[in-house]
Amino acid sequence: DTAVSQTPKYLVTQMGNDKSIKCEQNLGHDTMYWYKQDSKKFLKIMFSYNNKELIINETVPNRFSPKSPDKAHLNLHINSLELGDSAVYFCASSQGTSVRGAQYFGPGTRLLVL
Amino acid sequence: RKEVEQDPGPFNVPEGATVAFNCTYSNSASQSFFWYRQDCRKEPKLLMSVYSSGNEDGRFTAQLNRASQYISLLIRDSKLSDSATYLCVVKRLGKRDDKIIFGKGTRLHILP
Numbered sequence: 481d482t483a484v485s486q487t488p489k490y491l492v493t494q495m496g497n498d499k500s501i502k503c504e505q506n507l508g509h510d511t512m513y514w515y516k517q518d519s520k521k522f523l524k525i526m527f528s529y530n531n532k533e534l535i536i537n538e539t540v541p542n543r544f545s546p547k548s549p550d551k552a553h554l555n556l557h558i559n560s561l562e563l564g565d566s567a568v569y570f571c572a573s574s575q576g577t578s579v580r581g582a583q584y585f586g587p588g589t590r591l592l593v594l
Numbered sequence: 595r596k597e598v599e600q601d602p603g604p605f606n607v608p609e610g611a612t613v614a615f616n617c618t619y620s621n622s623a624s625q626s627f628f629w630y631r632q633d634c635r636k637e638p639k640l641l642m643s644v645y646s647s648g649n650e651d652g653r654f655t656a657q658l659n660r661a662s663q664y665i666s667l668l669i670r671d672s673k674l675s676d677s678a679t680y681l682c683v684v685k686r687l688g689k690r691d692d693k694i695i696f697g698k699g700t701r702l703h704i705l706p
Contacts, residue, residue, distance in 0.1 A: 513694075523638065523681065523696040536692065570637055582628055583694075585637035 483507050484586035486571050492592045493561055500557045501589045503571030511535075512554035513572040513583060514546060523570070529554055530576075561593045595620055598684050600697040607672055608705050614668040615700045617682030626685040627658055627665045631678040632699065638681055641667075669702075677704045 484505045493499055505512060513536070514526040528536030532548040543559045554571060568588045574581040600617045607613045619627075627644035642649065644656040644665045655668040669676055682697035 515696075520698075521679070522698055525694050525696075528692070528694075536694075582640045582643060584640065587637050 484571055484573055484584055486569075486586040486589050488589060489587065490590050490592075492594065494594055495561055495563060497561050498557070498559045499561060499591070500555055501569055501571075501591075502553070502555045503586055504553050505571075505573040505584075505586075506552065507573055507575075507584060509573035509575045509584075510551045511574045511576060511581070512548065512551070513574075514554065514556050515570040515572060515585075517568045517570060517588075519567070527554075527556075561591075563593050566591055566593045597621055598682055598695045598697040600680075600682050600700045602698060602700060604701040604703050606703045606705055609672060609674055611672055612668065612670045613672055613702065614666055615680065615702075616664045616666045617684075617697050617700075618662075618664040619682075619684045619695075620663065621684075621686060622660075622663065624663075624684045624686045627656075628683040628685075629654075629656055629665075629667050630681040630683060630696075632681055633678050638696075641680070672704045674704050674706060677702055 487502050511530045513528045517523045526540045527546045529548045545557045548554045568590050570588045571586040572583040574583045597620050629641040630638040631641050632638045642651050642656050644658045648657040653670045657666045679699040679701050681699045684695050686693050
């Protein structure tokens with residue numbers, strides 16, 4: 481009965497590689513997000529999609545490209561990985577874009593770039 | 595000045611005690627407020643939304659003070675399982691999109 485799921489849970493890779501993280505939610509929500517939590521535990525929003533349309537795009541290097549094939553999925557592709565990309569990436573979803581809507585998070589993907 | 599600020603703690607509190615912590619926000623246009631808890635190596639989980647009139651959920655009470663621009667979380671009769679990091683979240687409408695800002699969190703340790 482997983483609500484927001486992410487794969488993989490752990491990702492260890494070499495600098496310069498390209499990798500993808502997948503996210504799926506079965507809550508029937510129409511808005512999905514990607515967050516990055518760095519080593520200092522600061523959680524920062526990267527992207528938000530509503531009904532497959534990008535609505536939030538914070539200052540993120542263009543090596544990061546989100547893709548939403550449908551409103552239940554939001555994948556994150558990262559090109560040319562750098563050491564500083566090492567972090568925990570959380571996917572989240574909410575119903576609507578109302579400022580009142582709370583978000584529900586996936587378990588996170590721990591990315592380590594060597 | 596950061597838009598959302600929390601005392602990082604840690605707050606070390608004996609089991610059964612009452613503990614409270616605040617979160618201040620700098621943008622008066624902020625519209626929605628939430629408390630999340632995050633356990634070590636886990637995802638943030640929604641604890642409660644914070645309403646203007648204040649709201650209570652069991653041992654937890656959240657308050658919003660718009661005049662002074664802070665929200666608070668009070669935990670009564672604290673349990674060992676309350677040990678976690680508590681994240682304050684503030685949302686507001688931006689010019690083009692919603693702004694969602696997380697505080698850095700307050701660490702709480704409940705001591706047996």
